[in-house]
Amino acid sequence: MRHDKKLTIKDIAAAAGVSAATVSLVLNGKGEISSVTRARVLEAVASLNYVPRVAKSGSAAAATLRFLKIAKHGHTVNRDHSVFISDYIDGMSSEASRRSYKLEIASFEGQPISAVAETIAGAPISGVIVLGTELTEEDIVLIQGLGVPTVFIDTFHPIVDANFVDMNNEDAVHKVLARFQEQGFERIGFVTSHVDTTNFRLRREAFFSNVDRLGITIDPADILSVESTYEGSYLDTRRLLSDGLKLARCYFCTNDIIAYGFIRALREHGVSIPGDVSIIGFDNLPQSATMNPSLTTIEVSKRKIGYLAVAILDEIINAGEPQPPVKILVGAELVLRDSHDAGNSNGTATLLRSGSVADQLISSSSARKA
């Protein structure tokens, strides 16, 4: 069939054996069309080389959302954390397709934010979801200023006029410290990092605000700062130990990667985990379940974050008038494993330890329920 023959949607409908309305619904991804019928229509379109009269702006049936995965320095947006990106994308993707959007992904590593911004302005997209882990407040203001509907995830600024979906660090750290406190640990430590990301800063602030809230006393010597990579955390901890660091009874580590390196150095130093030192991480990376000892850690639903980001972005896109900025905090859950026990700061009798294990199993059940 020649291309100069003027084809209409009626010709496709006749060829596919359906109505014109059905062809329109298929081409626009609307209505409830069986996959058999849809395939038939698309085959007729392809074999007849049909070009619709109405020019489609993107030539795509569905509007497009773009996810910007930005690694400015790569300290936290890296392969160690790629499972996060995957979880975010899963949540975004399912909600995007539910709302008839296409989800594109664009990665940036080590590029200036201005370069990122250039790819957004004028692009045939309805909105963007930005991974803000390694972005500064200034970066966020710049991207927001482009006027494209935008939601930032994995970062949070209470007073920037932009939309955010992030984990609730305050709540998460509270669960950790409350847990240490319940277990009678009198000397609580914190392994942080000097890397400048908002979530690290929020987690540090959450540590101190929850220390106040729970009436915990912290020895400043128990606040350690290490490099945020596995190797850096390991080496920094080894150095601290060889400098004669006196260990606290338990440590909350800013994230799981840091916890892995920290644990490795402690164990090589002859420290028993969790017998001598209990450890709680943050992130629930897959390895945290399988390592030895398995790591007690904070789980945040990254899928939920991705899902909510798309939901909020859709509202912004479809709003008839300017919307007030919305900031969403998604709650966390403490996942109890072997790196953390119920021992207290003085040695325990075997019987008490045995009871503590039973308590731990019960607590594990209730923590998972929460």
Next chain:
Amino acid sequence: MRHDKKLTIKDIAAAAGVSAATVSLVLNGKGEISSVTRARVLEAVASLNYVPRVAKSGSAAAATLRFLKIAKHGHTVNRDHSVFISDYIDGMSSEASRRSYKLEIASFEGQPISAVAETIAGAPISGVIVLGTELTEEDIVLIQGLGVPTVFIDTFHPIVDANFVDMNNEDAVHKVLARFQEQGFERIGFVTSHVDTTNFRLRREAFFSNVDRLGITIDPADILSVESTYEGSYLDTRRLLSDGLKLARCYFCTNDIIAYGFIRALREHGVSIPGDVSIIGFDNLPQSATMNPSLTTIEVSKRKIGYLAVAILDEIINAGEPQPPVKILVGAELVLRDSHDAGNSNGTATLLRSGSVADQLISSSSARKA
């Protein structure tokens, strides 16, 4: 038509002149049915006294959400603020009906939370939205513990395992203080209240954290505490003035009601607003636009809060598995009016004042745009 005559959906369909499938869609609130056809079907159902064979658990086509308006002490949940309740309800109602829910409202004044709780447990409702303005953290934990899908609005607790939708006090107060700072006011005051509501506390905390953030110095004598009613604020301010209070150049008032009383007392004391003292309130009550001088104030979209509460509640209700708690902060807007000018703390020449008025008109335009 006798009730013992066995009626089926086919009889209703015949009476309404539609198919049985259409009757079913109407009764179950599904599909795309015109209001004319829906009315016809419902009329046939009513006039024929049709009772479906399948017993409906609630006997209602739509599931029900209940809004609990709780005034524990009435200091802020009162007639002065009934426009808020109305705005919340508008936002909830439109989203509830969009999602095929009925919205019920139940009011409680001066009753213990346990009495409120008793009305929820076992009630034929899918979920509740609770006005948490005057609730304590313990109240919230108690209600949340009932196991009914619940969202709290107009209050916020970062570490309570519950869902919240509230205004972003941090952002709002930042806008106020940034505005004072931009205008060169060197002596900034704050009118707060000793009434124990979470938003008042959050607003106080936000005041101090933004003072720090913006590098503002505050004289403790410029922090005033008054009663939270119009009359109480007026009388308390009069007392402070007769005690020889030295006024700051500008004051942020915790809410509009307090601002009204504060302004009245100042003016009776011969103080010119905004010439001698600029005032910014919080809430944008209707009267703030019409009073003399009209009040510069913070506007929060209560409709948006109501809307988001229903959206989140629907997700909780329909989730196949437990969801992490979600906390949402809705942004605010500074509405510039006559109670606040651009004057600085030293007297200004008429020419500069005239320029300041022009600046104010421009700023008003840009603030409204934000």
Next chain:
DNA sequence: TGGGGGAAAGTTTAGTAAACGTCTGCGGTG
């Protein structure tokens, strides 16, 4: 009395008729 099978009642899926909205082409006029 209990269980199984079949029919009736009700629900859901997916397609279309018809109304609605947009675009293009043609004819008329200046």
Next chain:
DNA sequence: CACCGCAGACGTTTACTAAACTTTCCCCCA
């Protein structure tokens, strides 16, 4: 030749139904 207006063609959307599917009830038999 260019521009404007109108009518018809083309494509989209709304809302209803046919038919397939699911649930419930009733009757019959052991």
